[in-house]
Amino acid sequence: MAGGVEEVVTERNKKVLLKKYVTGFVEETDMEVVTNDNVRLEVPHGSKGVLVKNLYLSCDPYMRGLMSKLNEPTYIETFEPGSVIRGFGVSRVLESEHPDFKAGEYVWGITGWEEYSLITDTKRLFKVPFTDVPLSYFTGLLGMPGFTAYVGFYEICSPKKGEYVFISAASGAVGQLVGQFAKLMGCYVVGTAGSDEKVELLKTKFGFDDAFNYKKEKSLGAALKRCFPEGIDIYFENVGGAMLDAALLNMRDNGRISACGMISQYNLEKLEGVHYLVRVITKRLLMKGFNIADHFHLYPKFLEMIMPHIMKGEITYLEDRAEGIENAPAALIGLFKGTNVGKQLVVVAQE
């Protein structure tokens, strides 16, 4: 706008705030949807900020960790009570003082859970590289979860053709893709999920070789023994706790565990104990946590790999869309209850 005639635009801005730090299971009442009227939509001169209209917001399990007061700093700042929730989203640039972004462009990355956001920290804001796929894909398949699946599987697990791969929370945003990557590589793939409907999806829609409903198994260890009589080479860990124990009991020599998430633990005040870590020694296992912030330089490589598969229709991708920002809190909480089927996102506005 520098040099132009300035016109102050005001707009309603509906937003989701964290009401207070959360202990135990997160509930809708821990968040609050408020509307600010007559908000001035403008970017301070020289701020390098970007004003965006948010279109899609991504609901991701890691966000639970940012809702509690932590005893020590982590790589992401927690949310502050009274402040807007932040997360990945897809947005349209309305105004920009940043040389990398221009009005009218689409971007994906960290934004606010609100209708309009002024983004001043653009470190995790990226241009949407093409628009011949649904823009919402940049909250999932082509955004953080898809890239997480790519890094967590290819970079952490060093997969080889013919290996036995187990994926927990397998119908979720990350799991559904890891399974398909593993099938593309020629692995034997089994997933677990928390409903018969999801299990059916894994087997019929996502092409998993087998799947089971963990809620219906008496023993997770026995379920894995049944599905993997030869043992597991790669465990893509999204769940933690008892699921990790069961996987440890069934890992093969030199197995790899990609520690992507432990959703079963995020709402617990007292974390579950994992008992079979001795297997890390006796089976010479690798367990590795990762954060895609360390791997963003691989994003172009990821697109190069996945886009041909998408264009040939070889990747199935399932979204669970909540309509309207007022439904965002319930959508986020649904992740922890397992109510979402596929990638959970919130549609804030039409493109």
Next chain:
Amino acid sequence: MAGGVEEVVTERNKKVLLKKYVTGFVEETDMEVVTNDNVRLEVPHGSKGVLVKNLYLSCDPYMRGLMSKLNEPTYIETFEPGSVIRGFGVSRVLESEHPDFKAGEYVWGITGWEEYSLITDTKRLFKVPFTDVPLSYFTGLLGMPGFTAYVGFYEICSPKKGEYVFISAASGAVGQLVGQFAKLMGCYVVGTAGSDEKVELLKTKFGFDDAFNYKKEKSLGAALKRCFPEGIDIYFENVGGAMLDAALLNMRDNGRISACGMISQYNLEKLEGVHYLVRVITKRLLMKGFNIADHFHLYPKFLEMIMPHIMKGEITYLEDRAEGIENAPAALIGLFKGTNVGKQLVVVAQE
């Protein structure tokens, strides 16, 4: 002996047998020392066997795992009730039908807990490469524990100068060396052990920067926080259970855990739960188990690295010697009670 005049030599052979599979804490009565008289000391022709006189036997924590009936095969066969215990040792070859070994040579590797052993599986039998160091070193400093320290520290932890290194069971055969390797590399090194005497040794004899007696700490997590206000880059894990939890709570971003042993767990019927594995994700940690059987090709490289330091007197090495094979069961059990100070070995015969 092929082509020579055969002379059948008989000898007394005192040996340590496993009496029955062990459950819970191993006791002396789980083993039995028996003497076979008039044992024929000969190697069957064409057997590729090697007859040895055992000089030193190594007591190592992993042996506990081989005393229980396992539900599934592992990379080492368990001991059989009524059969002689096997372990690392240093021996003199009396007779050999194997082209790689000759009578009169010294060897180290897997032998029996007895005065004389007929070794038919020579896969883990190695020539002692030089005799200008005490032969007993090949049960420790230059044998399996020393090589384990080398592989577990350099290959698994990718250490860098200035990093913060924590070692549990730090005065043991492996720990005392890892600490010295870490100091040679310019790391800050803290160890823990189970007596004030051992803690003193760590600080004065082995050159650790700091050390604490875990039995005297109310909170292991708080002890580590005190010793590592900046956090831990490398945890060399010999203990498991609560010690691992405390370490997890204090690991820095991109920390590495070399899972070498979990001695606190080996005698438990019900394994302890480890609660803070979520840190593997939030801190992007690596945890890696290993077995030196996979790394023997590095043994010459290990000798090349360590021998100059030994010759210059830069490596301190402490042995705890039990005299006589009849004292081997008590010596082995002492490892789990923490009675040994330094590398526990058994002197079976004079060189």
